[in-house]
Amino acid sequence: MFIGTDKLTHTYMPGTPFASAALKSISFSLGRGSFTLLIGPSGSGKTTLIQHLNGLLKPTSGKVYFDGQSIGPDKSALLSVRRRIGLLFQMPEDQFFSETVFDEIAYAPRNLGLAENEIEESVIKAVERVGLRPKNLLGRHPFQLSAGQKRRVAFAAVLSIEPEVLILDEPAAGLDPSGKLMLFDLLSRLNRTEKITILVSTHHLDEIAALADNLLVLNGGRLEMAGKAREILARRAELQDLGLALPQVTEIMDELAARGLPVSTDIYSLSAASKEIIRLKRADQG
Amino acid sequence: MSRSIILGHYLPGNSVIHQMNPRIKVLVLIIILTMLFAFKSIPGLLAMLLAILLLFAAARIPFRYLLKGLRPILYIALFALIIFLFFTKGGVVLVRLGSVTVESDGLEEGLFVIIRLVTLVLFSLLLTLTTTPLSLTHGLGYFLKPLGRIGLPAEEVVMIMAIALRFIPTLIEESQRLMRAQVSRGADFESGSVFRKAKNLAPLIVPLFVSAFRRADELALAMEARGYRLGAKRTRLYEDLIKMQDWFVLLTALLLLAAVLYTNI
Numbered sequence: 001m002f003i004g005t006d007k008l009t010h011t012y013m014p015g016t017p018f019a020s021a022a023l024k025s026i027s028f029s030l031g032r033g034s035f036t037l038l039i040g041p042s043g044s045g046k047t048t049l050i051q052h053l054n055g056l057l058k059p060t061s062g063k064v065y066f067d068g069q070s071i072g073p074d075k076s077a078l079l080s081v082r083r084r085i086g087l088l089f090q091m092p093e094d095q096f097f098s099e100t101v102f103d104e105i106a107y108a109p110r111n112l113g114l115a116e117n118e119i120e121e122s123v124i125k126a127v128e129r130v131g132l133r134p135k136n137l138l139g140r141h142p143f144q145l146s147a148g149q150k151r152r153v154a155f156a157a158v159l160s161i162e163p164e165v166l167i168l169d170e171p172a173a174g175l176d177p178s179g180k181l182m183l184f185d186l187l188s189r190l191n192r193t194e195k196i197t198i199l200v201s202t203h204h205l206d207e208i209a210a211l212a213d214n215l216l217v218l219n220g221g222r223l224e225m226a227g228k229a230r231e232i233l234a235r236r237a238e239l240q241d242l243g244l245a246l247p248q249v250t251e252i253m254d255e256l257a258a259r260g261l262p263v264s265t266d267i268y269s270l271s272a273a274s275k276e277i278i279r280l281k282r283a284d285q286g
Numbered sequence: 287m288s289r290s291i292i293l294g295h296y297l298p299g300n301s302v303i304h305q306m307n308p309r310i311k312v313l314v315l316i317i318i319l320t321m322l323f324a325f326k327s328i329p330g331l332l333a334m335l336l337a338i339l340l341l342f343a344a345a346r347i348p349f350r351y352l353l354k355g356l357r358p359i360l361y362i363a364l365f366a367l368i369i370f371l372f373f374t375k376g377g378v379v380l381v382r383l384g385s386v387t388v389e390s391d392g393l394e395e396g397l398f399v400i401i402r403l404v405t406l407v408l409f410s411l412l413l414t415l416t417t418t419p420l421s422l423t424h425g426l427g428y429f430l431k432p433l434g435r436i437g438l439p440a441e442e443v444v445m446i447m448a449i450a451l452r453f454i455p456t457l458i459e460e461s462q463r464l465m466r467a468q469v470s471r472g473a474d475f476e477s478g479s480v481f482r483k484a485k486n487l488a489p490l491i492v493p494l495f496v497s498a499f500r501r502a503d504e505l506a507l508a509m510e511a512r513g514y515r516l517g518a519k520r521t522r523l524y525e526d527l528i529k530m531q532d533w534f535v536l537l538t539a540l541l542l543l544a545a546v547l548y549t550n551i
Contacts, residue, residue, distance in 0.1 A: 017297060056466040079472065087470040095467045107489065111472030143496075157471065258491035 001065055002027030002197060003053060003085075003165060008062035010048055020043040022048040024221045025062065030199065035191045035211055037229065038201040048203040050169050051219065053107050053199070054087045066165075083112060086163030090170045092154035093142075101127075101145070102138040106158045112161060126156040130174065130186060148179040155186075165197040166190065172202065182209050206247045209233060210269035217242065230266060237267035297415045302531070303345040304416045315413050317539040321546050322406055328394070330551045331401045338408045342465030345416050345520040355411040356404060363400045370396030408534065419451040424526065449505070457498065464493050 010023040010208045022285040023043045030036050031200040040278040051057045052064050053253050055071045055078045066081055077137060089095065098104040105123045114122065137145075142153060151171075156164070170186075172180045188211050190196045219227040219242050225232050233239070236254070239246065246254075253267045253276070263280055267273050298304075318334075327329050342352055370392045377390030414422070427444030434440045465475065468489045475486055 017299075051466060054470050056470055082472060089463070089467045089470070092467070094497060095464060095489070095493050096496075097473075097489045107468075107473075108471040111474070151516055161472070 001029035001068070002032040002034075003066050004064075004200075005052065005059075006047050006063045006065065007169060008049070008052060008064060009060050010045075010057060011053065011060045014060060014223075022221050023052075026218075026221075026223045027062075028216055028223060028226050030066070030197065030214065032117060033191070033195045033197055033214045034195075035187075036214040036216060037205075037208065037212040038199060038216045038218065039203060039244055040224075041203060044218040045171055045221040046218055049203070050087065050167055050199070051165055055081055056087075058192045063265065064224070068272055079112075083150075083161060084163055085165040085167060086158040086161060088155060088158045088168040088171055089265065090173060092157075093147075093150035095154070096142040096150070098252065099141060100138065101140055101153055103143050104142050104153060105138075105160050108157060108161045122160045123156075126160040127153075129159055129190075130156045131182065148182075151175060151179065151183070163196070165199070167199045167240075169201050171204075172204065172208070181207065184211060203244065205233075205245065205268070206249075207269055208271060209247050209250075217244070233268065234266070295415065296418050297347060297351065299346055301345045301416070303341060303412065306416075306535065307526055307528045307532045308417050308421040309428050309526060309545075310528060310536050311413055311417060312422075312429070313427045314535055314539045315409060317536075317543050318409050319406060321543045322402055322409075324543070324546045325402070325551065327551055328398050328401065330546065331382040331398065331405060335401060335405045335408075338405055338412065341412055345412065347412075347415055351415060352408065352411070352502065355415075356407060359403060359407055363403055365404070366399050370399065414549070420448055421526070423447045423451060424522075428526075439517075441520065453498075456501075457494070460491065460497060461494055464490055494504070 004027070006027050008023055008026045011019055011021045013019050026049065029248070040046055044106070048057065052059060053066070053071075055064070058073070060255050062197070066085065071078070071081055094211065096104055097105065099246060102123055105126055106119050109119045109122050123138070124134045127137065132149065132152055137149075137153075142150065145153060151174075155171070166187075171187075172183055175183060184207050187198060187208075189199065191198045191211070200212075201250065209229065212229040215225065215227065215229045217232065224242065225235070226239070226254075233246070236246065245251075247268050249270055249272075250265065250268055253263055253265045253273060256263050261280065262283075263276055267276055322331070325334070342349075371388050372386065372392065374392035374395050375387075375389050376392075377394070379387050379389050380393060381388040402508060408517055417425070423444055427440060427447075430438065430440040465473075469475070473486065475483070475490070478486065513525060
């Protein structure tokens with residue numbers, strides 16, 4: 001087990017009339033280098049769960065593990081966990097406070113006490129990784145950027161510490177379609193070529209479902225399903241009962257299959273769908 | 287952070303006290319506070335203390351909320367007691383330490399002041415624990431209305447207070463979210479000197495202000511879109527009707543005050 005939880009339970013404001021159980025006895029584990037989606041309707045506890053994995057919230061009961069060790073209250077151990085697990089919050093551009101993009105991205109490496117020349121190196125590397133050109137960007141004010149650029153700068157601010165694990169909370173929320181595609185492309189590259197372990201929470205499965213190895217499904221603070229992405233995505237009826245929409249292309253393929261065409265329904269991205277349709281057409285002609 | 291703020295913390299419930307009209311509650315509180323200052327001796331105050339404890343039980347408020355609410359005045363109470371013990375003279379000498387004496391009148395006066403203070407805080411606490419901040423604001427706003435004649439824009443003041451109250455939890459939540467976000471980026475808000483701590487707060491304060499201004503902007507727009515105009519007469523969805531039992535409570539409080547003033551106990 002690389003990262004995971006054991007009977008993790010979290011109650012907000014325990015012991016008051018406002019107490020509410022956000023997570024109920026959640027246990028799962030993810031392997032090193034895996035790509036996992038955490039899905040569930042809003043209010044199902046995704047954000048609460050994610051914040052435990054970085055030691056930002058303390059479990060009411062149960063444990064959180066990272067690299068064979070339990071994430072505990074020890075401060076220096078927590079700092080090293082945060083050094084290795086990068087966490088991108090929901091709407092991360094709301095955290096901007098610096099006067100230049102450079103300072104914004106350099107915030108995390110500075111907090112970790114890197115030398116100034118190392119900081120510059122890591123900032124430039126992070127900016128390039130998210131597909132921005134450092135030259136015309138680093139001196140600008142973060143509030144002047146477009147929404148897509150802001151999101152990528154926020155992402156670079158997390159990548160600047162070169163984490164082994166990336167946890168992203170609704171990273172595509174509020175992005176336009178091209179911004180989304182670019183983000184998913186980047187995530188796929190970080191996972192496949194740089195072997196970074198990735199966990200993404202989302203309630204939109206479009207496109208991103210095709211990238212995932214594993215799937216965790218939360219509902220009402222309970223882990224309803226956990227396992228291989230393909231196996232869980234095949235349990236269509238259960239997912240629909242939870243109010244989770246399948247990717248649009250998958251629904252189209254399901255519909256085609258329902259009308260008697262011999263297509264695979266194990267398809268979660270546009271490119272896979274177009275390949276399958278071309279294959280079908282060729283088979284038809286040949 | 288938000289857990290330590292108890293004063294002004296509303297506890298939902300549906301007891302008789304929760305259901306009282308907020309205007310009447312405010313009036314009754316004023317009458318009771320006047321009464322507390324009218325008492326001349328400890329037994330009367332003890333009766334009031336007993337009464338407030340029974341009222342807390344009737345409102346089904348857990349005992350620890352009572353203790354939490356009293357914590358802020360602990361030091362004031364101790365300080366008052368010490369002052370009275372050593373500086374009020376008269377009666378029997380209870381303790382003698384060299385030239386310093388503690389005399390019975392000092393003890394009596396000290397206890398008198400502390401019981402009055404505790405009772406006073408508990409009555410005020412009962413009001414804020416059983417009344418939503420919003421209805422409390424409207425209740426208070428009602429008494430501001432006559433000031434409209436001398437140019438105080440009562441409706442607007444109430445609106446400002448109501449909005450401020452509405453957004454306190456939102457801002458607390460937002461600041462906690464931001465704090466977590468920056469902590470995940472390695473921020474440290476706890477260690478270092480005071481100066482360093484203040485400097486470290488920039489990553490928290492700047493985004494908080496940015497979002498507060500954006501929220502204010504959006505709220506203003508939303509209010510105007512729904513027809514809010516300065517100085518316009520507004521009606522309310524929930525009218526605060528004064529029921530028979532409210533008049534009864536008010537009358538009882540007035541009679542009690544009259545009795546206390548008349549008998550001079």
